[in-house]
Amino acid sequence: MPVHLAAPSPQSILAVPGVRLGTAMAGIRKAGRRDLTVMTLAPGSRVAAVFTQNRFCAAPVQVCRQHLAGRAAVRALVVNTGNANAGTGETGLADARATCQALAGLLGIAPEQVLPFSTGVIMEPLPVDRIVAGLPAALADLDEAHWAQAAEAIMTTDTVPKAASRQVRIDGRTVTISGISKGAGMIRPNMATMLGFVATDAAIDAALLDALVKEAADRSFNRITIDGDTSTNDSFVLVATGAAGNAPVAQFDSADGAALRDAVIEVAEQLAQAIVRDGEGASKFITVQIEGGRSTAECRLAAYAIAHSPLVKTAFFASDPNLGRILAAVGYAGIADLDQSLIDMYLDDVLVVERGGRHPAYREEDGQRVMKQSEITVRVNLNRGDEQASVWTCDLSLDYVRINADYRS
Amino acid sequence: MPVHLAAPSPQSILAVPGVRLGTAMAGIRKAGRRDLTVMTLAPGSRVAAVFTQNRFCAAPVQVCRQHLAGRAAVRALVVNTGNANAGTGETGLADARATCQALAGLLGIAPEQVLPFSTGVIMEPLPVDRIVAGLPAALADLDEAHWAQAAEAIMTTDTVPKAASRQVRIDGRTVTISGISKGAGMIRPNMATMLGFVATDAAIDAALLDALVKEAADRSFNRITIDGDTSTNDSFVLVATGAAGNAPVAQFDSADGAALRDAVIEVAEQLAQAIVRDGEGASKFITVQIEGGRSTAECRLAAYAIAHSPLVKTAFFASDPNLGRILAAVGYAGIADLDQSLIDMYLDDVLVVERGGRHPAYREEDGQRVMKQSEITVRVNLNRGDEQASVWTCDLSLDYVRINADYRS
Numbered sequence: 002m003p004v005h006l007a008a009p010s011p012q013s014i015l016a017v018p019g020v021r022l023g024t025a026m027a028g029i030r031k032a033g034r035r036d037l038t039v040m041t042l043a044p045g046s047r048v049a050a051v052f053t054q055n056r057f058c059a060a061p062v063q064v065c066r067q068h069l070a071g072r073a074a075v076r077a078l079v080v081n082t083g084n085a086n087a088g089t090g091e092t093g094l095a096d097a098r099a100t101c102q103a104l105a106g107l108l109g110i111a112p113e114q115v116l117p118f119s120t121g122v123i124m125e126p127l128p129v130d131r132i133v134a135g136l137p138a139a140l141a142d143l144d145e146a147h148w149a150q151a152a153e154a155i156m157t158t159d160t161v162p163k164a165a166s167r168q169v170r171i172d173g174r175t176v177t178i179s180g181i182s183k184g185a186g187m188i189r190p191n192m193a194t195m196l197g198f199v200a201t202d203a204a205i206d207a208a209l210l211d212a213l214v215k216e217a218a219d220r221s222f223n224r225i226t227i228d229g230d231t232s233t234n235d236s237f238v239l240v241a242t243g244a245a246g247n248a249p250v251a252q253f254d255s256a257d258g259a260a261l262r263d264a265v266i267e268v269a270e271q272l273a274q275a276i277v278r279d280g281e282g283a284s285k286f287i288t289v290q291i292e293g294g295r296s297t298a299e300c301r302l303a304a305y306a307i308a309h310s311p312l313v314k315t316a317f318f319a320s321d322p323n324l325g326r327i328l329a330a331v332g333y334a335g336i337a338d339l340d341q342s343l344i345d346m347y348l349d350d351v352l353v354v355e356r357g358g359r360h361p362a363y364r365e366e367d368g369q370r371v372m373k374q375s376e377i378t379v380r381v382n383l384n385r386g387d388e389q390a391s392v393w394t395c396d397l398s399l400d401y402v403r404i405n406a407d408y409r410s
Numbered sequence: 411m412p413v414h415l416a417a418p419s420p421q422s423i424l425a426v427p428g429v430r431l432g433t434a435m436a437g438i439r440k441a442g443r444r445d446l447t448v449m450t451l452a453p454g455s456r457v458a459a460v461f462t463q464n465r466f467c468a469a470p471v472q473v474c475r476q477h478l479a480g481r482a483a484v485r486a487l488v489v490n491t492g493n494a495n496a497g498t499g500e501t502g503l504a505d506a507r508a509t510c511q512a513l514a515g516l517l518g519i520a521p522e523q524v525l526p527f528s529t530g531v532i533m534e535p536l537p538v539d540r541i542v543a544g545l546p547a548a549l550a551d552l553d554e555a556h557w558a559q560a561a562e563a564i565m566t567t568d569t570v571p572k573a574a575s576r577q578v579r580i581d582g583r584t585v586t587i588s589g590i591s592k593g594a595g596m597i598r599p600n601m602a603t604m605l606g607f608v609a610t611d612a613a614i615d616a617a618l619l620d621a622l623v624k625e626a627a628d629r630s631f632n633r634i635t636i637d638g639d640t641s642t643n644d645s646f647v648l649v650a651t652g653a654a655g656n657a658p659v660a661q662f663d664s665a666d667g668a669a670l671r672d673a674v675i676e677v678a679e680q681l682a683q684a685i686v687r688d689g690e691g692a693s694k695f696i697t698v699q700i701e702g703g704r705s706t707a708e709c710r711l712a713a714y715a716i717a718h719s720p721l722v723k724t725a726f727f728a729s730d731p732n733l734g735r736i737l738a739a740v741g742y743a744g745i746a747d748l749d750q751s752l753i754d755m756y757l758d759d760v761l762v763v764e765r766g767g768r769h770p771a772y773r774e775e776d777g778q779r780v781m782k783q784s785e786i787t788v789r790v791n792l793n794r795g796d797e798q799a800s801v802w803t804c805d806l807s808l809d810y811v812r813i814n815a816d817y818r819s
Contacts, residue, residue, distance in 0.1 A: 054742070055742045056750055057740060057748075057750045057753075058750075088734045088767065088768065090766050122732070123737065123738060126768075311720070315811050316815070321815065324533060325494070325496060325534075329466055331466060332466025333466075340465075341466045354497065354533075356499060358497065358498055359498065359533050359534075397720075397811060402724050402806060405721055406730065
């Protein structure tokens, strides 16, 4: 059961002028489900993206990087679920290129103007013939209003489609930011979740769009972890069609720039949190906040050590305030000169540890009360500096193991 | 169910002249179980030890380090289970020292000649009064033949006591090496398992003993991982009583030195492997071997990325040859310039991946056959150098989550 996350209503995801989406049932892995998505972009659209840091990155990620490096104007995205086209060697690259070629042919554009994305099982050959055969149906379905269908068509083990929308006023015009994401396992930053697509009709400078996709990823998808496994396919794409006709945003210092930046980050944050809320087997949504560090980097080390610890995560699942496990994780996080006698720890507002030891007034009942909640904040103060960092994660449940033991069957 | 691991028979654990062990029921956490162990060492014994790298190390670890740094001749070890005395601040340090003081008084030695060890729940006050009250019964039980009882008395979530013995001839004498260990969760190297104690009656130079404890740890306890959680209490102690009367071993280059070194490492290795075989919820024993690396360090990165991946571990639990998850883990291991197109992967003798892609002759049935075994070797060749490293781990099962969700209740 996802934690405080419902499927968005189709009406709640606002159309972005210049972006059309179409889906189809291509039978990639299972029959009778929408598993192929095409997104077309109006001429003049700008696209920026960040991808997985996994060295074993999937074929479509490699092709995306080549196409973006070539500076051809991107006019279409094609996304399949059911197969990740990763660990597929040269054949996989040829399959990803063949998909671009086929879509380009149907749209009358160059193959380099298409970005391919795949998600699903690793190390199985991409059924490229079925994908190519499904493209005409996806194109026939193209519509500015089809965000909700696309959110559903990119799912794998997700139980709920994920989408978010905002509108802001800039340059006297209302501009829209809408996005969808998918991912529930193999989730850890650098980059990020499996797939995230955010589009706006605002016009924005190319360099600023590049900066914004990175900042938005760092503040959203790069702050989540479910199981610490960095996927081979993670991709986050930010599209600006410019259809709103505003004077292109050239800096974030202006009121307009700040409004757009904040709205994009909010959408990305909501999409990233949705992935954790729908984490495989998740029953709790946990914010891990580290304060008082000498650097953001060391705060992140401690936050991820907590967020990745199977012992901490099973304790959350059990609603068991076995909080020494959190201290242990901070201790092995890799902060070389950490002084344990300075550390304070809170569970929501309950002071559990003061100066490295159990606080005398801490009562197990208070810890228990917080642990039973479905949303919990763990706050650790290292008391050695002024920096902070936070990440979002979920618990490790019996269902996580069940889902991942059964995923392919 | 532990993987190919049975409780050792008391007779199979050979006495080590100069070492006596006694256990008692002190009611530390639960009534009616042996939870307190004392080990006394004959005068002239030498002791070397390595401890957890966790910065949040437990009070007894801190006291051990102080006592060893003080160079007083260690004459006794005291071990309690049921409570780790970690995250207990100044009170915890005072409790560990009080335990040493009480045992020293009973034995007529100085408190600095006692090393204390604790294992169990973190962040609860040590019931030092019950421990002190239990010491006389443990001393009354002292016997050179009580290794098996001690192996049982140091257990926490272990399901099987762990012990190993070897005998070798050096300097015309038969010398014995015996050891016990405990640990089943919160297991990841640097250092090592929760607790390991190995003793020999061989005489050995002090400096060489220090080197040997480090080498043995690196080749055994530092090569295992169950859940990637480095404990606050990990300790590995190597005792040489010298009671065999051999000319003290002064180098490992000699035949005698090599025989002793190999036997100590074999015992440590067996004890370390036993911990993985009895890993919480373990149903498979997995050797991860990385070859063809440019350095041992990068081979270890890849080996631990595989061994810690929840997705890989659940696939082993399910006997599902979802082997792309292993490639993904190698990809995110942190080897910056890794070239995926060079990588080969074997499951036992089955070639699964060649040059980064699925091998054309690989058949799912072959992978399935190996995955169903209870002992499996994953071998990855990075094909970029001559170094190698291997680690031992287990799968992530429903029972792992059950055990850790219920541990304190």
